[in-house]
Amino acid sequence: MFNSISEEISLRLVTDRLIPIDKMKYYTYGIELVLNNLLIFLSIAVISILTDNIRISFAYILTYCPIRNYVGGYHCKTYTKCYFTTLILYILMLIFDTYLFDNRLIVSCILLVITIPMILILTPVDFGYGPISDNDRKKYRKRSTVLIALALLSFIFSIVTHQPNVAFAISWGMFVVFLLMMRSLFEKLSKVR
Numbered sequence: 001m002f003n004s005i006s007e008e009i010s011l012r013l014v015t016d017r018l019i020p021i022d023k024m025k026y027y028t029y030g031i032e033l034v035l036n037n038l039l040i041f042l043s044i045a046v047i048s049i050l051t052d053n054i055r056i057s058f059a060y061i062l063t064y065c066p067i068r069n070y071v072g073g074y075h076c077k078t079y080t081k082c083y084f085t086t087l088i089l090y091i092l093m094l095i096f097d098t099y100l101f102d103n104r105l106i107v108s109c110i111l112l113v114i115t116i117p118m119i120l121i122l123t124p125v126d127f128g129y130g131p132i133s134d135n136d137r138k139k140y141r142k143r144s145t146v147l148i149a150l151a152l153l154s155f156i157f158s159i160v161t162h163q164p165n166v167a168f169a170i171s172w173g174m175f176v177v178f179l180l181m182m183r184s185l186f187e188k189l190s191k192v193r
Helices: 002-015 021-050 054-071 079-099 101-122 134-160 164-192
Strands: none
Touching (some): 054 079, 054 101, 054 134, 079 101, 101 164
16 A cells, blocks of 8 residues: 555656655655554554543653664564554553553553563664664664663653553553564574574
């Protein structure tokens, strides 16, 4: 679906002489990526508005997206799988947030105690685009550490301000990052065997 739209946009950019034809495939890929991410964010926005969960959705996205960019991990093979995987993990957060009501804070703390050390130890996990240089590895590790520290401060602030659902959203965002890292590592190990 996105491929034909992206190719059409890229072709238009070539026709209008805004990009060279030899770069068209890169622009097509970039446009596909933007369209997929836009669809994901619009879907999450609509669900968060319909379920009146804007604040926790915002906390989840602000935790998950920046950290995910630097720690790496599993990527779906198709945009459709990416879309549905992202939405399922997001909807699971909303479901757990609802049903864990009295236990949200305990579960949140357990998730962070498990995920933060593991993320810090494993970062960065192969992104699937080839080997990571030592320079990039140091850069990703430093940036992810700063982002995790900010997420932890936000978590503490949400507890102090009596917002356990926001704290849970932050811890769930970290947990999802951890899951995707582990999925990538298990996939890599299975290929070695």
